[in-house]
Amino acid sequence: MARAWHLKSRPNGLPTADNFEFKDIQLPELADGMVHVRNRWLSVDPYMRGRMNDVKSYVPPFQIGEPLEGGAVGEVVESRDPNFAAGDMVLHMVGWRDEAVVPAAALNKLPQIPGVEPQAFLGNLGLTGGTAYWGLLDAAQAKAGDIVFVSAAAGAVGSAVVQIAKAKGMTVIGSAGGADKCQFVRDLGADAVIDYKSGTPLVKALAEAAPKGIDVYFDNVGGEHLDAALALARKDARFAICGMIDGYNSGEPTSLRYIMRVIAMRIMLKGFIYTDYLPRNGEFYGEMGPWVATGQVKGRDTVLEGLEKTPEAFLGLFTGANTGKMLVKL
């Protein structure tokens, strides 16, 4: 009998353990073209919070009483499709459970990159690393010499942004909450680090860390960080907007004091989504793969063990429990 986490109720604001229910599920018989997978690693990501609301968005909402979904790496147990065989490691979206029967078309065999562990495809070589890579280099068009500011720099996306920016010859200012996370960001190679929990107003802290202003802002949080970036943006600054974790739960409008600088500084803001870039995965693996394999771009995963910990891992994303990528190991 397989087991899966289901959405019990829609969160109102910050999600709680009560929104989730752990239930047995019946796996269907293995028909032609289907593959039986045992999950090894599950990903939890902030975007999942959005799918818990009943609103139209870029991915359809989760349904109450139905199993949740999410990125996962698993091992093929049995295959009724010629492209997959028992023992293959695969990437797919049927997470939040231990076993699944998945159509072959919904599975991706993990690329063979020497020195890369399977769970990297949920992190630096997956959603979070890809978000960092494409957001920085395509949406924000960041280039060598740019001064880059990245919020949530100790998070999975942010820590990849810091390292990619350094690999590409940029100056990087990261913000993170608390001394430990700030030290982690410094160790990743950031040129300056802002502790947003220090009590110094963000605009002031950023002005000190970036006395010449910033050319690029990689936004993971929205809110005050976005406003501080607007305040310090130089002419022709470019902002990649990929996650506004501050806004996912609050439901409050975002208050921007410096939005008018968009005009004077000719700022461009660009929203983007990782999956738009999946057709360019070849380019991404080609550059990021070696960085990950050689350790030039490192992950520091926060790993909870056991399927029953999945909601706890997810909730931890909103309380700052993770440094780097949050994963569940089965």
Added chain:
Amino acid sequence: MARAWHLKSRPNGLPTADNFEFKDIQLPELADGMVHVRNRWLSVDPYMRGRMNDVKSYVPPFQIGEPLEGGAVGEVVESRDPNFAAGDMVLHMVGWRDEAVVPAAALNKLPQIPGVEPQAFLGNLGLTGGTAYWGLLDAAQAKAGDIVFVSAAAGAVGSAVVQIAKAKGMTVIGSAGGADKCQFVRDLGADAVIDYKSGTPLVKALAEAAPKGIDVYFDNVGGEHLDAALALARKDARFAICGMIDGYNSGEPTSLRYIMRVIAMRIMLKGFIYTDYLPRNGEFYGEMGPWVATGQVKGRDTVLEGLEKTPEAFLGLFTGANTGKMLVKL
């Protein structure tokens, strides 16, 4: 003796007549390379409000006790420069006064476009028309078939946006305040018009006017209009941000309830300034000149007569006194 309007004090919020002082000025002797100009038409524009604050912006602030500046069309009275002769009509930035002695390098002879009146170079062939043209076609990359929303559509920039968009085969929704202005926008060719003073929430009004959503937003006002455009933006929508008249005077932060849609809809916002495009004036005159000459892009100027009316004309920009371009005729 020439006369000029001076900045007497910096406005706090909405400017008032008390911020301006009318004084005689002494014109310098006409040295080599200088041109004596008698102004015929003065332009007043919302961006001038920004220059009345003592803050660094894309143009330096006006100084207290000094004459104000602004776009003007004048006639050369006497020239000590070989490129200009008495009787030439010229465009320059030494407005808010009746006469000026100007370096030849700061004067532009009006291009000869048959059927175009001189004051058009302060409007549809100048700052406001150029802002509309470049904002719509370059900053927002609007193209035939797009659904375009433009705020302050009865204003000088907005009314040009409506007409250029129609000339280019776009669907246009304009917002304006009050029945007269809405009728004016409809007469310009807009497919739908929103009266933002009607009491209907803007998001609701825009959803009714644009049931399929919008591809392009041309922002002249910021604030609630910007938020409504975010709420209705379709995938890959592009916003040209050129004036946030709502924010010039209030000093209040902008509250955005729908900013998070930037991500899901991959929205791009781009701030821009007309003067960045001056090197491309040839292109602009080439396309816009014939439209203006044939009446395909019309202006409806609001003209106050007499130099003494200049502050009144300027203040009227913030109370909705103008339909189309606000000008002072000397």
